[in-house]
Amino acid sequence: MSRRPHALLSLAVVAVALTGCSASTAPASSPATSSTPSVPVTIDNCGFELTVERPAERILTIKSSTTEMLLALGLGDRIIGTAFPDGPVPDQWAVEAADIPVISDFAPAQEAVLDLEPDFIYAGWESNLKSDTAGERDALASLGIGSYVSPSACKEPGYKPEKLTFDLVFDEIREAGTVFGAEDAAEELVAEQQGALEALSPSTDGLTALWYSSGTDTPYVGAGIGAPQMMLDAAGLTNVAADVNDTWASLGWESIIDANPDVIVLVDASWNTAASKIEMLTANPVTAQLDAVAERRFITVPFAAGEAGVRNVEAVASILDQLAALDAR
């Protein structure tokens, strides 16, 4: 397990003592005297100043999006454990991911995390790094454990994306490449995904869509500024909840029925399957009248693909394939 040099640690302690500020114990960025140009590097991550001395070796991932990011960057062998998985990883990584121990089905507690002796934690949500979960980022840093949160999940004003775009997702991939010392792999991945995205031909039929995650009484749907909106835009579909300025929102059935979407994108999760939602939509006398339900124009997307990350481009491609299949019926 790697530790920060003592000199830097004591520097940090002195800095804290001098300023009386405990907000950040990460050492200040030191001049790039290292032979590798990329490290050390300092990144402002959701308002937390993260300094990477050397690429992490023993990484704990929390949430599927982070595990998949590292797998896509070819860093699967550095993952020593994962927690809070949202579902199975895509087939191409299934063999590699099978060896990664899942330490908790939810956000893990500090002791379980420390027991693994990671040198770095890569979290999908900010809430994964709190005292009642894996630990506060400052506290982890004082133990020599670095931490990084997917920037699209930052909640602080100024850090929270105003509207998620594929450019932001690609920036996120590049930044992950910097943090984990895989810049070339990140550039390659971005180029590949950019190419794949440009090769897609969005639907031009002017169709409207609902991105339906969960909730039977008050449906919880993808709104105007998050990953669902980004993917619907890329697929050429108009989100019926686009006007709601949030990533997700609880909508009333009345507005959905009034909008009468042409297709319904169903999020498929183990705890709330697409099949269960189809059953509910078909059984309810009002929703059964929706065009998309009556004509069974459903599109399924895995839950983990609904968060910003390396699976978004593939999800758009899948949406377009399913749309074509619906039209071909």
Add this chain to the structure above:
Amino acid sequence: MPANQMTDTTQHRPATGRRRASPWGWGVLLSALLVASIVAAICFGAADIRPADVFASVAAHLGLGDSPLSVLRDGIVWELRLPRVLTAAAVGAGLALSGAVMQALTRNPLADPYLLGLSSGASLGAVSVLLLGLGVLLPIAAFVGALAALLATLLLAGASGVLTPTRTVLAGVAVSALAAALTSFVIFWSAQGDSFREILNWLLGSLSGSDWTTVAIAGTAVLVIGVPVLFSGRLLDAFAFGDTTAAALGVNVAATRWTLLAVTALLTGAMVSVSGSIGFIGLVLPHAVRLLTGARHRLLLPLVALTGAIVLIWADTVARTLFDPRELPVGIVTAIVGAPVFAALLARRSTR
């Protein structure tokens, strides 16, 4: 809460604040207001439908003419708005009535319909279905949970001697705490993804799941259980002067209290099963209506039921339209409105 507070009564005061209006006048006025509220509330919603079309659609379903609306918009009126408004009316009436009866039976001004562990029991039943996927319909699970909690409360209170108000309330507190802890445990253990939202909605109380089935459940409960309870006013008036006086007036105290507690709990259980636990209606409205009627339960009970129906219709209309197209759980609205009203009632009482 200390025991001496529990024996405080709101009923033994002479009804000094009562207005000189005739009780029949108030009854007619509130009934008219209820009908007007139902008619008005079905015209509000996220979808932009003209009131004339709304009424024509309702008329068409009642066999008068044809609906001018498309099948979907017709569904909005007939399958979403109308059942929801009617469910709100029935639940509001049931909760307000239960609250008034509970306050009288326990001689506790802080009593509400959920006092005896009912809402916690119902929540446990509902959360078990929502999260553990038990193969039971949600309203049934909630109802069974409410009844189990009530039974536990009454057995616990009865086990230690005569069923006194204080003992019943304390037993209810114990049962509530246990059921709430178990509910939290189930949520903590098994909530995944965003499934906790559905639970939160339910715990805060929401009418968004209303359909004709919920109208049937809540409506039947109000008609079959609520209406007979309206006639218990004379008994409750006797209770207000204490158990000894009630007995002297010829009331079989223990039997009456058991029966009324059980019947009111059944009524509340039916309400909770369709709407979750909507707060403040059953706590605040009896106090507010008492300002009009004084402590006479023969007047209080019917008027508080009508008021409850009207208030919940409007609270729910706010919940579903204020942030359109988003929806709030109605329990948030009743709490935001109810807390200041309760405070105002408190201030008014202390200055007298």
